[in-house]
Amino acid sequence: MKKGIALLITVLFVMAITVAIGVGLRQVKEASWHMENENFMLQASTVLDDVLNILQSSKELEQLAQNKSSAELFTFLSSVSFIPLESSGLKMDIKISSARSNFNVNSLVDADNIINTDRVNILNEYLSKYKVNIGYVDILLDVMRGDENITYNRAIFDEKPYLFRDYVASEKHLNEVDDFYMKTYHNNNLKRIDFANLFYFSKNKNIAIDLNYATMEVWKMMLGCDKKKATQLASGYGGYSSLEDLSLNGEEKLALAKFQTSYFEPYLDVVIDITQNYKNAKIRFEYDIQTKKGSNFVYEI
Structure with a gap:
């Protein structure tokens, strides 16, 4: 026992x-x-610091900032558009492009939350070609106008009470708007639109589109033109210095005047993709060549 x-x-x-x-x-x-x-995460942070240091110490960029030359910007972007690197099992892809190739969707309203009706109408006309209801832009405007005294048009904040509502902050933020629209209107046509090459996200509403790097989708929206004309204009990459170079008709010139545009914008869109074994990180930011500062940092880890 x-x-x-x-x-x-x-x-x-x-x-x-x-x-x-x-x-x-x-x-x-x-x-x-x-x-x-x-x-x-520490390695990703170190990579970001290294990339920023390289940009800040670049003599080529310093000269470009002094000369304010669109030709030099074109040469730089053409030579560094994609840089693959690998070190000690850490793989990095660095993509650098113009940060002014897309339309800042937040410029549909100004700093005082006043709607720019011209741009709203132009965007609605563009979206209507994809059979998207005008209610979509109303929802976007709600998300941009965070003033508590404003009466919201849609019930997006009833369903998503904690949704950020001062401006459209990122692609993920836009996805929240898209999801609400598709459920409300039972309309999936938004999926047909190339938002990645249409919208840019910044709380700074005083941002010009660099016409030397404007995408085909942006040209289609701004001018209301067909894909052929928009593709032709987008293929002029780096070759525009004046309105005459664009060969627009009178109606197209009037439409373009509704937007803030430029032929030289010294801002870079930098995307760093980092991979190690099964771990991935994506860091995106805007780099101001003249002030040598980064902003609009977005981390996906």
Whole structure:
């Protein structure tokens, strides 16, 4: 009887040790996993710092800022548009392009929350070609106008009460708007629109579109033209210095005048994709060549 009890106690003791070891190993594994993640995040931060330092110390960019030359900007962007790097198992892809190729959707309203009806009408006309209801732009305007005294047109904040409502801050923020619209109107036509090459997101509403780098989708929206004309204008990459270079008709010139445009905007859109084993990070920011400062940082890890 005593031997049976002793054996039972021994078995229970071994089981307890086994469980304890199992829990301990799991904790070690979790700690190791957290350490790996922290190390990866540290490496991503270091990569960002290195890229910023390279941009800030670039003599080519410094000269470009002094000369304010669209030709030099074109040469720079053509030579550094895509840079693949790899070091100690860490893979990096750096993409640099103009940060003024898209339309800042937040410029549908001004700093005083007054709607720019010309731009709203032009955007609605563009969206109507994809059979998107005008209610979509109303929802966008709601999200941009965070003043509590404004009566909202839509119920998006009833469904999403914590949704940021001062301006459209990012692609993910826009996705929240898109999701609400598609559920409300039972309309999935938004999926047909190339928003990645149409909208830019910045709280600074005083942003010009650099016509040397405007995308085909932006040209289609601004002028209301067909894909052929928009493709032709977008292919003029880096070759415009005046309105005459665009070969627009009178109606197209009037439409273009509704937007803030330029032929030289010294701002870079920098995207860093970092991969190590199963971990990925994407860092995107805007770099001002003249002030040597980065802004609008977006991290996806």
